[in-house]
Amino acid sequence: MVDREEYTTILILIKKETIDDPEEGNVELTKETNYIPIKVKNLASIKPEQLNWKFYGKDITEAKSFLIANSKVSMLKLCHEIKINGVTFEGYKDSTSQFTILPLEGEDDSLVTVFRK
Secondary structure (H helix, E strand, O other): OOOOOOEEEEEEEOOEEEEEOOOOOOOEEEEEOOEEEEEEEEEEEEOHHHOOOOOOOOOOOOEEEEEEEHHHHHHHOOOOEEEEOOEEEEOOOOOOOOOEEEEOOOOOEEEEEEEEO
16 A cells, blocks of 8 residues: 555546538548546556556557546546546547456545556
8 A cells, every 4th residue: 555645637538529521521520528637646657568468469658557536437437538647548438448447445446547549
């Protein structure tokens, strides 16, 4: 367990809107809505060599882990994208099985691991 808890604010994108291009009928534009800030604890970087499992054919450049309150997990599962310190990571909805949420036994938090897009 970590002695000192450090809080960091991350930004999550819940909704993307797809708009048909009026001039080109077959082109779709994606409009991002506003990001929602969420406080997380103990943000840490993970090097690709430190991961216990790897995906074949996927080049993982960066991963982050953090603790999030169980009350916020449902909102996190709706997100398409996560921004941490200006860097974009895959959200739960757009993830290709590279997003883990592990509930911690006897705690009010869950451990989340996200990977860079």
